[in-house]
Amino acid sequence: MSDRVGQQVGNYRLVQHLGSGGFADVYLGRQIYLDSPAAIKLLHTHLAQDDIEGFREEARTLVRLIHPHIVRLLDFGLQDATPFLVMDYAPNGTLRQRHQRGERLPLDTVVEYVQQIASALQYAHGQKVIHRDIKPENMLLGRNQEILLTDFGIAVVAQSTRMQLTQETVGTISYMAPEQIQAHPRPASDQYSLGIVVYEWLSGSRPFSGSFTEVAAKHLMVPPPPLRGQMLNISPEVEEVVFTALAKDPKQRFGSVQAFAFALKQASQTRHGTSPVIERQDNAANQPPQPATETPFVVQMQPPEPPTILNTPASMHVAQPPEPPTVLNTPASTRMAQSPEPVFNINAPAQPPERVFSSPGEANVPAIDTRQDAPAKLVSSPSIGSQHGFESQTESAPRGISRRAVLVTGMAAAGVAVVGGVTWFLLARSSSPSSGQAAAGTNLTPTSKPTQPVVRVLAQDTFRRPDQTFWGTASDGHKWGGEANASTEFTIAGGMGQIQRVANGGSLYLATLGPAITDAELVTSASLSHFNPSHIGAVLRWNDNQNYYKVLIDEKQLRVFKRVNNKTATLHSIPFAAQPNTPYTIRFRVVGTTLQAKAWQTGSTEPADWMVTTTDATFQSGRGGLRPQLDQDVSLQVSLFSLTMASST
Structure with a gap:
């Protein structure tokens, strides 16, 4: 996504980037004559000539959606073949x-x-x-x-x-x-x-x-x-x-x-x-009389109204009942990888610092975010059976649930088509009707209830412990790795984790917590006494000090990059002006080949959308941790670190 702040779209000047989603980039705009605010959505597409009239026709229909609880569409148009929508600005978030x-x-x-x-x-x-x-x-x-x-x-x-x-x-x-x-x-x-x-x-x-x-x-x-x-x-x-x-x-x-x-x-x-x-x-006709001491209300179920969508291509019209569902045949798998805790020699030569900006002697190759155009793939994923808490239960169903449960016994292979042409081939293994077993080892019965999976926290520290040298043992019982228990520049002070740089020049620091992991999400809250060239940084899939993914914030940018054999390659960056002595929260996520990050001032509302999304396939697993860069007399204070398993949803 290119930052278009300052540009004019229609009669609106873009003054602030509000977020990005799967369909559009969203900006706060100002009407150039009235100075009134509006939300401008720039769609992630370019229209061919024969699509323009279709876009206009649909937008005209949406303009007529006027309701007290619908964000009103004010205007629409094209900017260099890119369609945009102008909508009422809702200032209080989601x-x-x-x-x-x-x-x-x-x-x-x-x-x-x-x-x-x-x-x-x-x-x-x-x-x-x-x-x-x-x-x-x-x-x-x-x-x-x-x-x-x-x-x-x-x-x-x-x-x-x-x-x-x-x-x-x-x-x-x-x-x-x-x-x-x-x-x-x-x-x-x-x-x-x-x-x-x-x-x-x-x-x-x-x-x-x-x-x-x-x-x-x-x-x-x-x-x-x-x-x-x-x-x-x-x-x-x-x-x-x-x-x-x-x-x-x-x-x-x-x-x-x-x-x-x-x-x-x-x-x-x-x-x-x-x-x-x-x-x-x-089943209304077969319901027995309902005894009641007071007159009950009755909600009569009716067949749904004829399904309708706006004038769209024929393939998008709703005209048929859904096909019989099928079950995924997904072998159980876990993606956790274990590796020994790294051992550090504090007398070893310092690692070369990561440069925040490109320099002639360093590979700093921007990656292109093209995730929307990537072809859909069928991937092996954990089964519905046992790995993620979906085991069959024997408890009774709530009233009426048996009518909605779906019998999966004896199903053969079938396909499920997704809007936009994405198709999965879902294979189900046939089983005998008398066996009581569902296809593909799911062990589901018509009234079985899956248990609710929970987020798996791999490591967490709130740093609320007595003042001490080194970071010691985290609040969850894990011991900090890296330099956190080897360098006296790491301390616990006032219920915060602190790193204080006293030596001349700048240096990168490393603190890891938790096991090696493939797909993970990291959240940390920290402040820095001074930026430039110092920065707040966090890493995922860290293998050693020369190979990892990292997100950082400083006075100029939020940046996601990879370090491969001691060379840095920027994957994506956006403007972000962090202020000294102000706590910020960073959320960094790596799932498969997708890297996502966002940052905001701690205590304010978290952005709804990821601020950075990019892809890379260099590293498959590794540890999570902190990787800040501190100049002389600069201190970092950390109030939270959390590492959890992540999935593609």
Whole structure:
């Protein structure tokens, strides 16, 4: 992504880069005549001449989406064949930023949010528009803290162009409905996605996790884990409403997203004596009379309205029911690698410093971010069986779940097509109907419940221990490696990890924590007393002081690079002006060949999107740690270090 701050797009001057996503780069713009703010989205595509009119037609439809809980499209156009959208600017961030991952929300708050979101979706569905990418990142907060649903335009306009859709751009897989995975989105798909969001808000985690293909298979095949097993204060009525919205068959969901919101609100009031009854279209006639001391509300399930999408290529229209789901045949595997703790000689010659900028004697070759154009590949991923907590359970299902469970016995090989032409070949091994075993060793029964996988923390330190020389043992019991327990410049002081450079000149320092790992995410919070040439740095897949991936921030940039045989090659960098004596948090992630990073001032809202995304295949595994560069009389203070396993979702 090239920084376009200062450029003019239409009648707007770009003044600040707000973030990047799978579809677009987002800027804060100012109207050149009125000086009014707006969000400018520059799509990641160039339109051919015969695509321009299609783009304009779809954008004209989106301009007419006017609703109190939808971010309004103000203008659109082309800038050197690049389509752009001008939208209302929501200054208060997203619900993902307000409520971080893992946070559980009160039921009343969830109900309030769902009422606003469902109102927007119901209106859009009435206008024959399907959102297709419902997630907290697309729920903005307006000036009066109202919820504003955004990115209708991105999902619809993209499909009217020849943009190559990737796994990221077709909709976030963690929230995607089974029929949408099979290229048949419909209004009920948005209801399912909102149901996933509600599940996450109530429990603190999404129902399914794993690799892209694993999550897709679970959406198709696996019932979500029961909410009441995680939240004792969730009533059976609330759980039943959420699980109805999460039915695999869209015909078994509520007749509209507004009906879902209404049922959730009524179920939340059961503590006051109301008892909801949910009737489905396929079994309502067989329901016995419901005894009740008070008149229950009844949400009558109706067949979903005819699925419609805006005028799009024929391949994108919704006209068929979803194909029967299949199961992935993914062998179990673990990607952890162990290597001995490095031993350092503090009397050895110092390593040559990493230069922050290119110099004539150093290989500093920029890499090109072309992840969107990369071909889709079928990769071996951990099985749904045992490695990640998806073992079959014998506990009984919640009320009504057996109607939504999917029998997988006896399935043969089949394919699942993803929007945009991405296809997986999912193989299932046949088994006898009497064996009680699911295909491919999944050991699933119609009422089996997978256990919820948790994030695996590999290493963590909060540095809250008595003052001492060396960093010693971290708060999780792991011993710091590198120079952290060899150099007296490493100390614990005032509940912070500190490195104080007293010698002449500058030097790189290394502190590692935890085992060697293939796919990992690192988070650290630190401040520096002075930058330039000093910087805050963190490493992943560190093999030795001459070979690793690193992210750094200084007064000029956020930079991701690799060091190979003592030579530095920049992979990607963006402007970032860090200030001295100000704590910053860095999140650095390496999964497969993808490297991602972002940084922000500690205590402020974390950016919703990665600020840097690039690819490289030089290193396959290694340790995580800190790798700052300090000049004379410069000190680094660290308040947090965390290393976790990461997956492709």
